[in-house]
Amino acid sequence: MRIGTKLKQVRENRKMSQSELAAALDTTQKTISNWESDKGLPTLFQLSKIEEILQVDVLSWLEDGGITFNQNSKNHTILDNTHTAYSKLIKQYEKFISEKDSIIEKQKEIIETLIKNIKS
Incomplete structure (x- = not known):
């Protein structure tokens, strides 16, 4: 499942409109619509805010898309796959x-x- 589909599912489960999520992220409803229809992707910063707002693990969304994160010995998050x-x-x-x-x-x-x- 794509990030946009997952975002839409979680947002709807939280009974939040695209406009409400857009306001919380300081962006536009059209941007949220584009993300949900996979016409664009949120930045990592926006994903972290989505995680906060919707109380969801967005790292699992990225892993499904071929990006995984691991902790190195200094507990810094590093990108394993491009x-x-x-x-x-x-x-x-x-x-x-x-x-x-x-x-x-x-x-x-x-x-x-x-x-x-x-x-x-």
Whole structure:
């Protein structure tokens, strides 16, 4: 089950509206709606506040998504696994960069052609 689905279930079980949760988190109802429909994700800070407000273990939600937390010897929370979203974002970014470079090259060719036509 996704984070958004879990958030919605817990919020509804607590008889809290999206607007009420949004106010408690200092965000908008639309943001809560986006999270619940998995169109966005809360930050770790927001997740910690959700945990406080809804009295739920959000770490278990993250573990279901491939992120686990363990305590090291100094009792600091460390991230063991990277969420696949990060690698997807990196691939998307690399694709955008490649497309940008291709567009720049095409624009250079057009400019060179225009300059040649002006000189002729």
